[in-house]
Amino acid sequence: MKIKKILFPTKFRELAFNSLESLMELKETGLKEVVLTYIIPREEVGFVPFGGYMKDEEERLREQARIRFEDWQQSLSKHGIDSTIRIEVGNPIPQLYRIAEEEKVDLIIAGRKKRTALEKVYVGSHTLDLIRRSKVPVLISKYMVRFEWEGELITRVNDHIFTKPLFATDWSKPSENALKLVSSFKGLTDKVMVTHIIGVKISKNLDKSELRRIERESKERLDNYCDILKKAGLKAEPHLFSGRSSAEIIRVAREHKATMIVMGTTGKDRLREFWLGSVSHRVAEMSELPVLLVP
Amino acid sequence: MKFEKWVLTFFLLSIFCIFSVSAMASDHDVAVTHDAGHSAVTEHKTAHESATGEHGAAHAGAESHGHEEAGHGHGHINLGEVLPLWSCTPFACMLLSIALFPLLAPKFWHHHFGKVSAVWAASLAIPFLIVYKGTAVHDLLHIILADYVPFIILLWALYTVSGGIALKGTLRGTPVVNTIMILIGTVLASWMGTTGAAMLMIRPFLKANDYRKNRTFMVVFFIFLVANIGGSLTPLGDPPLFLGFLHGVDFFWTFKIMPHMLLTAAILFVIYFILDSYHYKKEGLKGAPVEEGEKEPLKLEGIYNFIFLGGVVGSVLMSGLVDWGEVNTLGIHRAVQDWVRDGLLIVMGILSLLATPKRLREYNEFTWFPIVEVGYLFIGIFITMVPCLLILKAGAKGELAFLIAVVKEPIHYFWVTGTLSAFLDNAPTYLTFFNTALGSFYPGLSEAQAVPLLMTETSIYLKAISAGAVFFGACSYIGNAPNFMVRSIAEEAGTPMPSFFGYILKFSLLYLIPTFVVVSLIFF
Numbered sequence: 001m002k003i004k005k006i007l008f009p010t011k012f013r014e015l016a017f018n019s020l021e022s023l024m025e026l027k028e029t030g031l032k033e034v035v036l037t038y039i040i041p042r043e044e045v046g047f048v049p050f051g052g053y054m055k056d057e058e059e060r061l062r063e064q065a066r067i068r069f070e071d072w073q074q075s076l077s078k079h080g081i082d083s084t085i086r087i088e089v090g091n092p093i094p095q096l097y098r099i100a101e102e103e104k105v106d107l108i109i110a111g112r113k114k115r116t117a118l119e120k121v122y123v124g125s126h127t128l129d130l131i132r133r134s135k136v137p138v139l140i141s142k143y144m145v146r147f148e149w150e151g152e153l154i155t156r157v158n159d160h161i162f163t164k165p166l167f168a169t170d171w172s173k174p175s176e177n178a179l180k181l182v183s184s185f186k187g188l189t190d191k192v193m194v195t196h197i198i199g200v201k202i203s204k205n206l207d208k209s210e211l212r213r214i215e216r217e218s219k220e221r222l223d224n225y226c227d228i229l230k231k232a233g234l235k236a237e238p239h240l241f242s243g244r245s246s247a248e249i250i251r252v253a254r255e256h257k258a259t260m261i262v263m264g265t266t267g268k269d270r271l272r273e274f275w276l277g278s279v280s281h282r283v284a285e286m287s288e289l290p291v292l293l294v295p
Numbered sequence: 296m297k298f299e300k301w302v303l304t305f306f307l308l309s310i311f312c313i314f315s316v317s318a319m320a321s322d323h324d325v326a327v328t329h330d331a332g333h334s335a336v337t338e339h340k341t342a343h344e345s346a347t348g349e350h351g352a353a354h355a356g357a358e359s360h361g362h363e364e365a366g367h368g369h370g371h372i373n374l375g376e377v378l379p380l381w382s383c384t385p386f387a388c389m390l391l392s393i394a395l396f397p398l399l400a401p402k403f404w405h406h407h408f409g410k411v412s413a414v415w416a417a418s419l420a421i422p423f424l425i426v427y428k429g430t431a432v433h434d435l436l437h438i439i440l441a442d443y444v445p446f447i448i449l450l451w452a453l454y455t456v457s458g459g460i461a462l463k464g465t466l467r468g469t470p471v472v473n474t475i476m477i478l479i480g481t482v483l484a485s486w487m488g489t490t491g492a493a494m495l496m497i498r499p500f501l502k503a504n505d506y507r508k509n510r511t512f513m514v515v516f517f518i519f520l521v522a523n524i525g526g527s528l529t530p531l532g533d534p535p536l537f538l539g540f541l542h543g544v545d546f547f548w549t550f551k552i553m554p555h556m557l558l559t560a561a562i563l564f565v566i567y568f569i570l571d572s573y574h575y576k577k578e579g580l581k582g583a584p585v586e587e588g589e590k591e592p593l594k595l596e597g598i599y600n601f602i603f604l605g606g607v608v609g610s611v612l613m614s615g616l617v618d619w620g621e622v623n624t625l626g627i628h629r630a631v632q633d634w635v636r637d638g639l640l641i642v643m644g645i646l647s648l649l650a651t652p653k654r655l656r657e658y659n660e661f662t663w664f665p666i667v668e669v670g671y672l673f674i675g676i677f678i679t680m681v682p683c684l685l686i687l688k689a690g691a692k693g694e695l696a697f698l699i700a701v702v703k704e705p706i707h708y709f710w711v712t713g714t715l716s717a718f719l720d721n722a723p724t725y726l727t728f729f730n731t732a733l734g735s736f737y738p739g740l741s742e743a744q745a746v747p748l749l750m751t752e753t754s755i756y757l758k759a760i761s762a763g764a765v766f767f768g769a770c771s772y773i774g775n776a777p778n779f780m781v782r783s784i785a786e787e788a789g790t791p792m793p794s795f796f797g798y799i800l801k802f803s804l805l806y807l808i809p810t811f812v813v814v815s816l817i818f819f
Contacts, residue, residue, distance in 0.1 A: 042660070042662060042664070042787070043662065043664045045787075046783045046784075046786075046787055047662070047664050047665050047668065047779070047780060047783050048397055048401050048404065048405045048779070048783070049393070049397065049404065049405070049408045049668040049669075049672055049779065050393050050394075050397050050672075050720075050772065050773040050776070050778075050779050051396075051397030051398075051401050051404065051405070051772070051779055051783075052397075052772060052779050052782035052783045052786060052792065053782065053783040053784075053786035053787050054401055054402065054405065055786055057402060058787075089787060090660065091657065091660065091662065094657040
């Protein structure tokens with residue numbers, strides 16, 4: 001599993017280009033092409049009440065996007081990376097999903113949600129929708145974020161995000177896929193923190209001996225994962241914790257100065273997510289770090 | 296753009312202030328007219344009594360219909376007899392905004408139509424409430440609860456349910472295939488609403504014809520027939536007819552305009568088939584080999600939504616057939632069955648949302664935006680139209696007596712309702728002339744008493760109003776809501792559509808108006 005082609009959709013918000021540039025280091029691991037995409041939301045140009053469709057406005061937005069993308073393309077070609085431009089009108093998420101399939105991309109980049117005064121959640125409903133449905137990994141890139149840490153307001157720039165990823169596993173099939181993807185990060189990564197959280201739901205009804213058994217098994221599995229990564233030429237260290245999974249992952253990532261979080265995701269739909277919860281979606285929403293979710 | 300935005304905002308706010316100040320300044324006049332109003336109540340009662348005596352037997356059944364008398368019988372002054380004509384200005388401004396903003400400042404309108412609607416609504420509601428207090432609260436609540444809420448719920452339910460049905464497959468748009476597709480849409484329109492039928496058929500229709508050079512006339516005839524004329528047979532078909540139903544017109548009464556609809560549709564179908572065959576031949580497609588591509592068999596997905604559609608039809612029908620008494624909501628008496636109907640319509644919409652896979656709605660490129668637009672705009676329309684409706688209902692005693700005096704014959708109703716429906720939205724226009732007819736023929740009678748008479752004794756007038764409102768809605772892009780939706784989808788798909796005036800000059804005047812002349816000569 002290697003990242004050769006990425007889909008980079010943008011709404012041209014501030015720092016979008018910086019976010020794209022920060023991904024250029026993926027060239028080390030085989031990145032060859034970027035599909036620069038801008039979806040003009042249909043509501044922006046169509047269904048003018050009792051009017052119709054603003055063709056001129058569509059043309060203007062297309063031209064504006066094309067000119068910006070062409071500038072970006074120059075930068076990409078300096079890095080030796082090919083690029084194509086896709087500008088379309090429609091409903092953004094289904095369109096992105098369709099383009100990702102057509103272009104056969106290996107990774108979709110999703111931006112953080114629009115900056116607000118009090119930042120608590122970094123992922124909007126559209127991105128969550130994309131994560132739920134995507135068949136390829138999605139990286140929620142949060143180039144610049146502000147967050148509160150021990151009473152202080154901190155502004156953080158997330159570049160060189162592949163340097164020290166925290167790979168959180170729940171031993172599921174998507175986690176195994178995530179492991180394969182992380183294995184391809186040789187040359188980018190100093191160290192991978194392979195982490196497992198024994199969730200409250202599992203630990204609260206168990207006696208001590210059973211808990212010890214799970215702890216032992218988890219450590220063995222973590223070691224196995226680390227061995228796989230080491231074989232792929234990466235440094236890796238195991239970390240085992242217990243508690244509320246999403247909160248623990250965010251805490252550990254902060255304390256160990258991780259540069260990104262990598263997780264598997266089962267793509268629960270809204271209804272199942274409502275009842276069962278989704279650790280990966282919660283981490284994506286709440287963590288100030290970029291989150292790479294692998295289906 | 297910013298400058299334009301500020302100028303328009305300033306303009307709207309100024310007008311709002313002018314109305315508010317004028318209303319406050321006329322407080323003194325109002326004190327006088329309040330007295331006049333009280334005497335008007337007495338006169339009105341006398342007229343009512345004499346009229347009741349005249350039509351006594353006929354009204355007996357109507358009394359129990361459950362439709363509330365707006366402003367009558369609650370100890371209120373009869374506002375229709377005391378309101379000045381200029382109190383209709385916000386309504387006129389609201390309709391003019393709908394007509395002119397999309398032409399003159401489409402970008403501003405697209406982003407701020409909700410605010411424009413709110414400004415006009417407030418410019419009427421605030422002074423109206425300050426001056427007429429409790430009576431105004433009653434009248435505004437009445438139009439919101441008894442007209443706006445059921446109207447928007449029905450549109451939402453039809454839009455949601457029909458948006459879950461997808462017509463898939465490969466079709467080649469020949470004259471015969473196109474005519475059949477428009478025919479299916481026309482038939483469906485009366486049962487799933489013109490918006491629902493248009494949204495279901497337009498994308499397959501455009502896809503089937505994407506290889507054709509001249510597609511503009513096809514979409515225009517699609518608007519004529521599917522988005523307008525097809526919806527004339529039931530209250531579900533077109534919003535004006537549903538408003539009529541809410542005001543007491545029987546569900547199946549609208550079938551009485553079937554001959555008018557069939558004649559209009561037949562003429563337009565013949566013209567369409569001739570035009571399509573001519574262009575098909577001219578484009579050199581007749582006898583040309585069919586391009587071999589990947590063919591997808593025709594199929595209808597999400598057909599379980601027809602069950603929910605049946606539920607919508609059943610709910611509306613039920614509310615017209617049963618009488619479960621009344622319930623007082625915020626001082627407004629509404630029939631229990633009307634609330635039950637609204638609840639069932641919401642349930643049908645929710646069931647459709649739950650049952651339909653997301654991919655089907657995405658295939659239809661379903662978006663809530665159009666229905667949200669209609670919701671925002673129509674709250675403005677309904678609130679601002681209150682004085683106009685009250686004045687018209689007052690008949691010869693209201694300030695619009697001159698209009699009632701001029702519009703006398705069925706042919707007048709057909710053409711005046713129609714012409715205004717072509718340039719203003721047809722739903723409020725219908726309600727305006729529906730009230731004109733009530734005020735003209737049955738002044739002083741309650742709606743529950745007068746509407747059955749309008750359906751029987753003077754049914755030709757109601758036919759003229761109904762046919763005029765529905766048919767003429769096709770005359771311009773602003774005549775009926777689905778017109779602009781179809782235009783938007785067609786333009787996005789690359790079909791060049793005529794401008795606002797181009798549509799009227801090249802198509803409406805050429806094909807629709809002569810057809811309506813024939814209809815009026817035969818029926819009115």
